[in-house]
Amino acid sequence: MPLVDTNWLEKNLDKVKIIDCSWHMPQTKRNGFEEYQELHIQNAIFLDLDKNSKTDTDLPHMLTDIKSWEKIVSYMGIGNEDQIIIYDNSDVISSCRCWYNFIYFGHDPSLVHVLDGGLKKWMNEKKPTVNNLTNTISSNYIANEKKELVKDKKQIEENINFNKFNVIDARSRERFEGKVPELRKGLRSGSIKNSFCLPFSDLINEDHTFINRKKILEKFKLTKCELDNNITFTCGSGVTASVLALAYSLINNKYMPKIYDGSWSEYGKF
The missing domain is CATH 3.40.250.10 (Rhodanese-like domain)
Incomplete structure (x- = not known):
């Protein structure tokens, strides 16, 4: 898990x-x-x-x-x-x-x-903390890039016409609907055409834990988005999109996280 x-x-x-x-x-x-x-x-x-x-x-x-x-x-x-x-x-x-x-x-x-x-x-919970820097011994890590797990702006734009995958936005509903200005300069207000909105904060309890799986499923169903393995998440800059991706993987163990990396920081530029 x-x-x-x-x-x-x-x-x-x-x-x-x-x-x-x-x-x-x-x-x-x-x-x-x-x-x-x-x-x-x-x-x-x-x-x-x-x-x-x-x-x-x-x-x-x-x-x-x-x-x-x-x-x-x-x-x-x-x-x-x-x-x-x-x-x-x-x-x-x-x-x-x-x-x-x-x-x-x-x-x-x-x-x-x-x-x-x-x-x-x-x-x-008053569990122990320290303030010393952690010593590490370098390894020889080998990565294996999964390029299918990231979307770029061209793919997002093409998808508006061809609808090959659904896009869910993790920003607040006010930002998604363009009712408030964006936090970063140089960005218009609004959202990607045909995308859905699920504010990431709706999935987080006050103590920063995730809400339970039953409630997560209910929140996703409220978006009216088809809940399959082909969902891409977006947000302001790719951080809270990942919160939705993890939450979705809690209710769909076959899902591999897919993120529009540029998110609204790229798509919302004037």
Whole structure:
């Protein structure tokens, strides 16, 4: 299953590789790495979504190339057979984006998990944290890119006419319907034609855990989107789209996450 709970992780801290992938929206003025330095779960390695993304683009945290990803993961000391637990301390549940990245680059999906509730739940339960940087020994990670799991703008535009897959948007309904301005400059308001809306926050409890599977299914059914294996998720910049992708995989174990990487940061440009 894509999720593990805090009690399981506490019992298995030395048996898994742990990643802190806290990323915050710019307007929050929070810094994930600075917060990691102050405290984190024992053995956790920090992964900066922005710094470890594609560099030759003005779009935020786009997937990097395969060779760069191999270097990133090797530097973290993670091997191809390692079980990985990813957490965050973010209101946008950024750990799910890291989960997607690993699956996109070919890590066995059964070995990649997100900590349900993240650091917020861990700390609320008064489980131990540390502030020392985690030492790593470099590995020789080999990636296997799954290009079918990402959509680009051309594919999204063509799909409007040919309807080969459905698109579900994770942004708020107000943003989806164009009733409020976009947070990033240079973007129009609105959404991709024929897409559906399911705000990612509808799937998250106050303690940052996912709602139960029955409720997740109900939320997806309310979109009126056909619930098959051919759904692509989008959002503002590809982070909360991954929250929907993980949630959908909880109710459809045959689903492999598909993301429009550029999302509205690309599609909504004037």
